[in-house]
Amino acid sequence: MTRLVLSGNYAQSYAARLARVQVISAYPITPQTTIVEQLAKFVSSGELPAQFIKVESEHSALQVCVSAAALGARTYTATSSQGLLLMHELLHWASGMRTPIVMGVVSRSVGPPWSLDADHTDTMSQRDTGWVQIYPESNQEVLDSVLEAFRLAEDLAIRLPVMVAEDAFYLSHTVEPVEVPSQAQVDAFLPPRVPKGTLVPGKATRLGSYVGPADYVRFRREQARAMERVPETLAAIEEDYGRRMGRTYGGLVQEYRTEGADAVLLTMGTASTTARAVVDELRSEGKRVGLARIRVFRPFPAKEVRDLASRVDRLGVMDRSWTFGQMGSAATEVAAAIQSSPRRPRLSSFLAGVGGRDVGTALLREMFRDLLSKEPSGLRWLDMDPPKEVPLHG
């Protein structure tokens, strides 16, 4: 174990290297570029004996990973925003073919208008493509999540692709100390992939065939079942990771000071760190508030959310993306999850941090204040003040 100062992007690269990925294919896009550039360096210096395949678009990048994974290789790619949207067709293909690809996503707003900052519209619009989605909160968690993601994706009970989505710039370009496990530690945690259902040299087989409706639906049901097995499998993986590396993240939903809380705010990604500090402040002022961070969004942690719902009166959800005509993306899913809960808290949906607007303590305090005082009224767009200065075009 060594301690390095890493950005979220380098945490992705180091994790992929420690995982001994065999095939990497990617196309550059801001703010993902440094992940792949670092991997290209590892490959060219010989530190990572992998194939680095340069392509002309994200669509090709993911296709390369799909075929390499179908041949049994451990594969990694990374993208962001428009690149992820361009991959859409292949995202379905990767999960339908049950290829255990791990992808780093730097969550960024989508155009138009053009913008580069943190937002969850890119990943949220891919939530039904059959990929597991993990949203780490720190660079340390990025590294740990990528390693867990490989174990999860390749588990023969799962065999699904996983994306590890980090907030643009807040994680991708901000550095912090990160504990980097040794190669021996990672090797013990993550043995080489055991391929199953892949193409084998010397035995001609075909992939991607046509099936009738009856087989089609059976394929889909199996894929859905694999996703249903994720919570339990990931819990076991996390426990093992924790034993070896001394860090865990509390399952699919990580709660903070929710005991005896009247109101709990659900967050994802980096906003959670600030929100935790706000919870501490409010608690010291005598307000009974807590925080729950959705770490894994796919499969949606319905059970965990229902369990939380049974303990509180008011639930708020902060989102960086939304569902038109509904509420925030996560809020909409929380609403669906708690509708079958015996005790249903009042639910508020807050939209903040869209297009990279900062989610500071004042804004989070406003959410808690609303949560404690106002009646829920669907989606509330916060922080809508126009810019103080007109930004330069760029």
Add this chain to the structure above:
Amino acid sequence: MSLASAPPKTEGPALKVVYKSTTKPTWCPGCGDYGVVASVERALSSLQIPTHDVVVVSGIGCSSNLPHFLSSYGFHGLHGRAMPVAEGVKLANHGLHVVVTGGDGDGWGIGLGHALHAMRRNIDLTYVVMDNEIYGLTTGQASPTSTMGQKTKSTPQGVIEEPVNPIALALSAGATYVARGFSGDPKQLSDLIAGGIKHHGFSLIDVFSPCVTYNHLNTFDFFRQRVYKLENAQHDPTDLVKAFAKAQEFGPKIPTGLFYRAEKPTYEDLEPALKEGPLVHQKAGIRGKDKVLDEFV
């Protein structure tokens, strides 16, 4: 084909049109693209085209920011997808001059398929590619025109792929005006662009437009030492075979200028729906000639 709304050109004083927009370029000081935008302005002004008769469409890249710096209509689209946007604009109103601008990554990489098909259709677009042999905007990865062996952020051990040859590619795909310019020679470049805008059919002007920040191989000096002009070399631009031969020259000497020109019907000429003039000026809707259709709608 007359312009959609251009005033008569024969009468009155010459137009004093300002083609520069109020938006200042955000390119690095010394970037080759400054020479390209200046040449586009010069070409438009030499042809006296009013700004409302020009649409400049681009993809994504440093070069693709160009439409913002002109006072014409502009459409800044998706990475690699400028061409379909431009084709749509042209087919909706083929009285407009449609100029497509972008980079080598945008046009010869992710968007290559679109470029080939637009050329094959000989649709009347003017395609200006700012070829800096690198991905500039994403800070210096190899592009499809990067040189073999070139070390970049994505190729620490050097490029191992043969670069795309845009001129040969356009010649084989069916473009009917194929030229190469150099942003270090704005006079020749603006003439080539003006020639492309005037040309009836698909025109390509591939431009050596150095990225001074991320490409330290294909610099202004690199090109200055190598370029020579086809117009001074007795090249016959109506000869496709000779044009192909010239397109292969890329070493100590690199030709610039017009490689090839041919007169052929454009897509718009052949499309029956456009026979009566630009679509925007035609009446929309079902015209009542389709009895069976009318019966069912």
